[in-house]
Structures are given as C-alpha cells and as structure tokens.
Amino acid sequence: MAVLVTGGAGYIGSHMVLELLDAGESVVVLDDLSTGFRRAVPAQAQFVQGDMGDGALVARTIAEHGIDAIAHFAARIVVPESVSDPLGYYLNNTVKSRALLEAAVKGGVRHVIFSSTAAVYGEPSVNPVPEDLPLEPINPYGRSKMMTEWMLQDSARAYGLTYVALRYFNVAGADPKGRSGQSTPQATHLIKVACQAALGQRPYLDVFGTDYPTKDGSCVRDYIQVSDLARAHVLALDHLRKGGDSLTLNCGYGQGYSVLEVIDVVKRVSGVDFEVRLCPRRPGDPAALIAGADRVREVLGWQPRYQNLERIVEQALAWERSLAESEAA
Structure with missing residues (x-):
C-alpha cells in the first residue's frame, strides 16, 4: 500500500x-x-505531474499504486489573493477537492489527512483557539477550506472513509537536515520574507498593520516548525490505520509572537538590521491567532521537537542561503 501526497512538491x-x-x-x-518544485520530490518517491482535480488521473494513480491513504496539501493559500480572486480559490481549494474525494471514494481509499487552516476561525473570540469554537472565516481562503472540511465530514458518514483535518496556524522553518524548505521566491510567509530581507534579497520588509488590538499593534501568530507539523500528519495517519475515529485538530504550539517580535528575532539571529516599512492593514487578516493545541498532543501523542523561534529562524536562514548558492551555481 502507498500514500498519495497531493501538493507533495510544495513547502509543507x-x-x-x-x-x-x-x-x-x-x-x-x-x-x-x-507553485511546487520537481526538485523537492525525493528520488525514493514516485512522481505524477498533474491536477488533483483531474478525477481520471487520480483514479488511475490510486489503482496503479495501491493507494490506501491520501494526504491532501494541494491548495492556494494567500489570504489577500483569495479576497481579490475568490472564485479561483473556490475552484482550486473546494471544487477540485470534491473531485479528489470522489476519486478516493470510488477507488476504495480508506483514509484522508487534510491540510486545513486556522483561517476557518476568522476573528476568534478567544485565544488560544479551541477546536470546538464556531467557524466564522472572514476570507475566501478560510471559507474554501471550511467547505472541504464539511465535505470530509459528510463523506465519512456516507462512505465510511476516515479522516483527520489538521488546522495549521503559521508554518515556518525548514527540514533540519537541509533537504527541503520554503522555495517559492515571492512567498508571503513572514519568516521567509524577513530572512530574504536579512540576506539582501529584498530591499525592505513591509509590516501590514500596526493598529491592531495587540501588545504592539501588529498581528500575533502561532508559528509551528514545518517538520513538527509534518510529524503530526504521520501520527494522524497511524491513528486512522489503527482504527481511530475521524478527528479535527489544531496544529500549533499555543504561543503567539507579534510580527514586530518575529522581525526582532530575525534581526538578532542574522545580525542584520534591515529596513522595515510600516503599511496599512491587508484585507482578511485577523488580529491574533494562537492555537489551543492540547488535543493533538493528547490524542496523537504528538511532541514538538523544534519549538523554539530562534531555532526556526536559523533553519529558515540556512535554507535561504542554500537556495541562493544553488541558484548561483
């Protein structure tokens, strides 16, 4: 049996x-x-280039490789872009996920691990955010992911598949062994962008909004290291294969850092005092999102290995340097 990873050439x-x-x-x-990169797929993995919304292709892939589980990462993820292009996000994140699920059900796939998001909570009334908080997404990105969660819930009841939906908070860092990292040149992830500014790859860094009701006026987020997050997915798959029930779990550390605090850490770790420009708020950004992350530890036995912002920044800086060296070679 094999695991199909949609979006497996991307960051997470x-x-x-x-x-x-x-x-x-x-x-x-x-x-x-x-948005992914062929070089990000290790030689030990089989690679199929195509659209996860292509039901015939997915069906062939499931049959040819004996797929028993799908880890579904393929999606568009930029919140401001979802505001300006909502139909594009509903097509890619919701309509194509529906086609993927149909092929999975028809192909006898038993388990699905879904890459969801804290954006389904919108502007939460409490922080840290528990999984049972009512879902009130404030942008099309969050709504598109919420709809896929609904499809999973209904499909589990109707067809007998089991799933784990993992709601990510902010993902950062890189593989500690240097095998992968965030490679998209124009990515909007704060730590990547700040590292690019520290290395002189960007002339400055924009901070969007300094008038939020937070400790320093900038947005507060919970930053989870990417390999820790991937480990939660593997544990989720093991849970389902052992007969565990379907679950929805937050993935974060339960600790928030403001945008300005993160920038200070990047400056300190890199030793570079790069330019920071203060800009108006972007549409669709909540003031604070911090994970209520007890359930993923209790149910899956997940224990983070890299819960240290300085270490995460060190990994991100090392990855950016390696990208620059490979491009110069």
Whole structure:
C-alpha cells in the first residue's frame, strides 16, 4: 500500500513526503508544479505531474499504486489573493477537492489527512483557539477550506472513509537536515520574507498593520516548525490505520509572537538590521491567532521537537542561503 501526497512538491507537502519516507512508507506525489518544485520530490518517491482535480488521473494513480491513504496539501493559500480572486480559490481549494474525494471514494481509499487552516476561525473570540469554537472565516481562503472540511465530514458518514483535518496556524522553518524548505521566491510567509530581507534579497520588509488590538499593534501568530507539523500528519495517519475515529485538530504550539517580535528575532539571529516599512492593514487578516493545541498532543501523542523561534529562524536562514548558492551555481 502507498500514500498519495497531493501538493507533495510544495513547502509543507514536501516535508510530509520526507517524514513518510523516513518512516518507511511508499509514497506517490501528485503535483501540477504550478507553485511546487520537481526538485523537492525525493528520488525514493514516485512522481505524477498533474491536477488533483483531474478525477481520471487520480483514479488511475490510486489503482496503479495501491493507494490506501491520501494526504491532501494541494491548495492556494494567500489570504489577500483569495479576497481579490475568490472564485479561483473556490475552484482550486473546494471544487477540485470534491473531485479528489470522489476519486478516493470510488477507488476504495480508506483514509484522508487534510491540510486545513486556522483561517476557518476568522476573528476568534478567544485565544488560544479551541477546536470546538464556531467557524466564522472572514476570507475566501478560510471559507474554501471550511467547505472541504464539511465535505470530509459528510463523506465519512456516507462512505465510511476516515479522516483527520489538521488546522495549521503559521508554518515556518525548514527540514533540519537541509533537504527541503520554503522555495517559492515571492512567498508571503513572514519568516521567509524577513530572512530574504536579512540576506539582501529584498530591499525592505513591509509590516501590514500596526493598529491592531495587540501588545504592539501588529498581528500575533502561532508559528509551528514545518517538520513538527509534518510529524503530526504521520501520527494522524497511524491513528486512522489503527482504527481511530475521524478527528479535527489544531496544529500549533499555543504561543503567539507579534510580527514586530518575529522581525526582532530575525534581526538578532542574522545580525542584520534591515529596513522595515510600516503599511496599512491587508484585507482578511485577523488580529491574533494562537492555537489551543492540547488535543493533538493528547490524542496523537504528538511532541514538538523544534519549538523554539530562534531555532526556526536559523533553519529558515540556512535554507535561504542554500537556495541562493544553488541558484548561483
């Protein structure tokens, strides 16, 4: 049996592939390479280039490789872009997820691990945010992911598959062994962008909003290291294979840092005092999102290995340097 990883050539998906391979799993990656990179897929994994919304392709892949589980990462993820192009986000994140699930059900796939998001909570009334808080997403990105969670719930009741939906908070860092990291040049992840500014790859860093009701006026987020996050996915798959019930779990550390605090850490770790420009708020950004993360530890036995912001920044800086060296070679 094998695990199909959609979006496995992307940032988080490629780390999931590494975790699965390290655990001795057979892995098939499905990615259209619109934002992912072929080089991010290890040689030990099978690679299929194509669209996860192509039901016929997914059906063939499931049959040919004996897929028993799907880890679904393929998605568009930029909140402001979802506000300006909502139909594009509903097509890619919701409509194509529906096609993927249909192929999975028809192909006899038993388990699905879904890459969801804290954006489903919108502007939460409490922080840290518990999983049972009512879902009130404030942007199309969050709504598109919420709809896929609904499809999973209904499919589990109707067809007998089991799933774990993991709601990420802010993902950062890189594989500690240097095998993968955030490679998209124009990515909007704060730590990546700040590292690029520290290395002179950007002339300055924009801070969007300094008038939020937070300790320093900038947005507060919970930053989870990407390999820790991938490990939670592997544990979720093990839970389902052992007969565990379907679950929805937050993935974060339960600790928030403001944008300005993160920038200070990047400056300190890099030793570079790069320019920071203060800008108006972006549409769709909540003031604070911090994970209520007890359930993932209790149910899956997940224990973070890299819960240290300085260490996460060190990994991100090392990855940016390696990217620059590979591009210069």
